[in-house]
Amino acid sequence: MPLKLLVTAKRVEDPESRIQVKPDGTGIVTEGVNYKLNPFDEIAVEEALRLEEQHGGEVVVVSIGGARAVTELRAALAMGADRGIHVRHDGPLDPVVVSALLAKVFEQEKPDLAILGKQSIDDDQNQAGQYLAERLGLGQATFASKHDSLESEAEQKRLPGLAVSADGTRVTVVREVDGGVETLEVRLPAVVTTDLRLNKPRFASLPGIMKAKKKEIREIPAASLGVDLTPKVAVRKLAAPPARKGGVKVADVDELVRKLRDEAKAV
C-alpha cells in the first residue's frame, strides 16, 4: 500500500557556528550564524524516503518559519522529498503553537503517518510530536530507533527502521527508553518522532538538488490556519552556562569528605 508521509523540516542554528548570547539576554546574536536542517528532522526525512522507496507513496515536508525556512525545505526536497509546505510565520513560536499549526496541516493533507524529529537542536524542547498526536487524537511512538546498528548491512541497504504492515494499517516502532528499547505497534494514522540511531541520513545528490528547484513549495500564511499564534512560553532571559572552574586534587578520602561537607556542602 502506498503511504503518504508528512515530515517536519525545521530551520535551526548550526552548532558549528559560534553561538553567542546577546548582552541583554533576550536571545542569541544571529549575525554570522549559519543555519541548517534540524538533524533530528533530517533523520525523519530519511526514514520517510526509505518508507516511500519500500511502499511507494508521497513524502511531504513541512516547515514553519520566516522566508528563509524555504532553504531547509529545499534541502529536504533535494534529499528526495516530493513537495513542500511552508507555513509562513515570522514571530516567536513554542511547541504548543507549532503543534497546533502542524495539526491543521495534518488535517489538510491527511497523511498515513507524520514523522517528526524528536526535538529540534535549537531549544531542545521535545514536545511538538507528543502535542501533535494528542491534538489529533492519534497514537504516538516517540524516540524511534532500531535494533540494527548504523554500520549494519540493513543500514547500508537503506532499509527503513519503521515497519509498516503490508495492509498499511499499523506501524511497528522500536523506541529508545531508559535502560533499553521497547517495541510498540501503533495504528495508522499515527505520529512518530525520531531518535538519533534510527538511520544515517543520505547526502543530497547533485541531480536531487537540481530537481528540488522545480518541486512545489506551497506557502500558507500561519495566520490563515485559525490557530492562536500567541506563544504560551516566553523567554525571559538567556545566559551562557557559567565557565567551569578548575578542579583540585585531594590527598586522601578524609580530605575529600571534609571538602564535600564543609566547602561544597554536598554531604
Added chain:
Amino acid sequence: MKEYTAPLRDMQFVLRELAPIDEVARLPGCGEVNLELAEAILAEAGKFAAGVLSPLNVVGDREGARVVADGEVVTATGWRGAYRSFVEGGWNALSCSPEYGGQGVPRLVSALVEEMWNAANLSFALCPMLTRGAIEALELKGSEELKGRYLPKLTSGEWAGTMVLTEPQAGSDLSAVRTRAVRQPDGSYRLEGQKIFITYGEHDLAENIVHLVLARTPDAPEGVKGISLFVVPKFLVNADGSLGARNDVRCVSLEHKLGIHASPTAVLAFGDKDGAVGWLVGEENRGLEYMFITMNAARFSVGLEGVGIAERAYQLALACARERLQGTELGTRSKEKVAILRHPDVRRMLLLMKSRTEAMRAVACVTAAAMDTARCHPEAEQRARSQAFVELMIPIVKAWSTDNAIDIASLGIQVHGGMGFIEETGAAQLFRDSRITSIYEGTNGIQAIDLVGRKVARDGGETIRRVMAEMREVVTRLEQEKSETLSAIAARLRDGVTALEQAVQFVVATFGPDVRRAAAGAVPFLELFGTVAGGWQMARAALAAHRHLEAGTGEAGFLRAKISTARFYADHVLVRGGGLARTVVADADAVLALPDDQF
C-alpha cells in the same frame, strides 16, 4: 585534524558581489543555475566535503596507496566507499556536458565546489580532476565513436581518466617523449614505452581507467610537432559497452612522495607483452597542441587546489589560535593567560593567511566567470575578450595561488608553534600536500615564462593593460566614497598598478630583443601581477562591503571584516608591488652575470 567547514559566507559574497552568478546565469547555455540554486549546490557540496571527504584526509595520508600483486593498486581505508558516494551523488558530472549525462553547471560554481573537494581532501580530489581532463581532451578532439564509447561513463565517474605525459627524460620538456605508437591495419595503434608520475595511473576506485597518452608514431617528425594523443583504456571496451580484455598497460610501482600520499603516482609500462591497444585522438602529430588546450583547464584546477589548501590551513590555524592559551595580554598587567589569537603577531600571520586566501578565491572566481562568458556569450567580440582575459589569468590562478598556498600552509604551522611540526595537528600534512602544486601541470617557473611571453609580450601588453584600466577605475571609485579606509586602499592599489605598468613596459620591450633578461624576471613579474590582481579584487570587495554598510543591507560584522581584511591586504601584501617591479626591471643582470662555475 579538525574537520573542514566550507566557507559558504565568503563564497556567497563572491557570487553576489565580485563574480555575479546571476550575470553568468543569463548567458545562453549557462541558464538554470541562479544564485539560489548555486547556494543550494554549495551548501550540499559543503556537507559532502565535510562529512565524507574531510575525515578521510588523514587516513589517506597515513596509509597511502599501495601496489599489491600483479600491479593492482589498493587505495586507503574508506576511499572506495567515499568514491562510490561521490559518483552516486552525481558530483563527478557537475561541470560536464549534458550531452553525455553531465549537469553543465557553470565553471564559476563548479570552481567553488572544486575548492571544497581540494580543501577537504586534496589527494581524493585529484581523481575526479584528472577524469575531467580526460573528458575535456576527448570532447575537444575525439571522434564521435570515441566520445560515445568513453564519455558517458567518464562523466558519471564509473570510469576514471588520467593524463599520461611524463617520461624520465621528458618532464617539463615534452618534446623528448619516446613512447612509440604503431598503427595497425584495423586503425587502432599499439603503444610501447614507460611513463612516470602518472597521477591515479592505477587504482581500485573505478572499474575502468581511461588513459590519455602522448606517444610518437614511427615516422613522426622530431620534437614537439611529432607527438600524438591516444586513448588507452585499462580494460578494452566491447561494442556493447561492457568491459573486455585487460589491456597491456601495467603499474610497475608507485612513487614515495613528500605529500598527497593517498593519490597513487604510478610508473606505467605500456606494451610489455604485445603492445597496449590505443586509439588516436584527433590527428597524428598534433597531440601536444590538444594537450595544451586541456592543460589550461587543468592549470586552473591546480590553482583551486592552492585556494583550497590555503583555506583549510587558515581554518586549522584559527582554531588553534582561539584555543591555545599562552602568555598574557600585551600592554596590560593582567596575569590571565590569553588565547594566542590576542597576540599581535599571531593576528598578523592569520590575516596574511585569510586576506590572501580571500584574494585568491576572488581572482579564481572572476577568471571562472570569464570562462563561462568566453564559452557562452552570444557576441563573438565579448567571447574573444573574455578568452584573452582567461588566458592572461590562468598562470596567475595556477602559480600565484599555489605559491601563496605553500606559504600560507607554512604560516599555518608557525601559528601552531611546536605542535605544528607534529603530524597530529594536520598542519604539517597540509604543508606537505601543498608542495606539489607549484610543480605539477607546468612548474610555476614555466607559468611565469608563459605569462610574460605568450600572455603579455605577444600582444604588446594590450590585454593586461585593459585589466589595468579596470583596476584604475576601481581606484577612482574607491576615492569617490570619501572613506579614510577606502582611500588608503585606493592609494596602495594605485601604487600597485603603477608598479605593474613599469614592469609591463619592461617585459614588452625586452622579451623580443633580450629574452633572457625578461625570463630572469618572469617569476617576480608573475608575483607582482598576482599581488596587484589580488589587491584589485580585495578593493572591489571592500567597495561592495562599504556600499552595503551604507545602505544597511547584509551582515554588518562580515562586511566590516571584509573591509578590514582588504585594508590589511593593501598594507601588508599589495605594498610589496613596488619592490617586485624594481626586481623585474633592474636586477636581471645579477641573475645572468654570475659565471656558472661560481654557483
